[in-house]
Amino acid sequence: MIIATYNVNGVNGRLPVLLRWLAERQPDVVCLQELKAPQDKFPEAAIAEAGYEAIWHGQKSWNGVAILSRIGTPVETRRALPGDPDEAQSRYIEAAVGGVLIGGLYLPNGNPRPGPKFDYKLRWFDAFARHARELLDADMPVVLAGDYNVMPTDLDVYKPERWRDDALFAPEVRAAYANLVAQGWTDALRTQHPDETIYTFWDYFRNAYGRNAGLRIDHLLLSPTLAGRLRAAEVDRHVRNWEKTSDHAPVWIELGEATRRSRR
């Protein structure tokens, strides 16, 4: 079972790239972020044509999240984060698919720091961590996948010293991420590649991709039973080099079959 996350930076503008990548990778489940489209402008038909059922929570111009599945209808469990400090922003959606609970998230950027946007980021992170704890306590197989807008460590930034005061790398935010993971989650990509420089985002400026001046900010966190089923975790970084591409690359994991030992 392949589960992916992809910040598309505009689902309609990105549609040809998204469809090309879906055909190439053939993921079973995909979390999308930054749809940048209102609810009625989601390209449902084109995505269905590609073999995927979808649920989504749109918003005009900004944010917006979706879950796609080619292994059965995503059974929606939530379309907002409990306790979200600003419910007008579409940043969380959750569904059961293929025996796994999938939480798709787009954590606030938080810049500039300090400021109200940074405060919102920390409050959102708090609410998210509380929800994550409840999911762990329910002892279900869970994947929390999306754009966390956090580089967890120095290894995840091309020039850590340039980012120390940024909302994506500030001590408070890295601590929030570390505390979240410490609840019992497994950072799939980092677990599979413990010492590797591996990025999921390269900005559009200054030939960032060509210079590999990237960031690792898109993460898939696995609950304990799923951590034992992790077979692979990769970034489809070549997609970042396609024409009309997103500034993020898709990230995916492969989970082995549930065994009696790992089930529930």
Place this chain on the structure above:
DNA sequence: ATGACGGCGTTGCGCCGA
């Protein structure tokens, strides 16, 4: 410190992202 690039929309500029 700033801008660059790219997507969106009371659209050919201003705002936002990271």
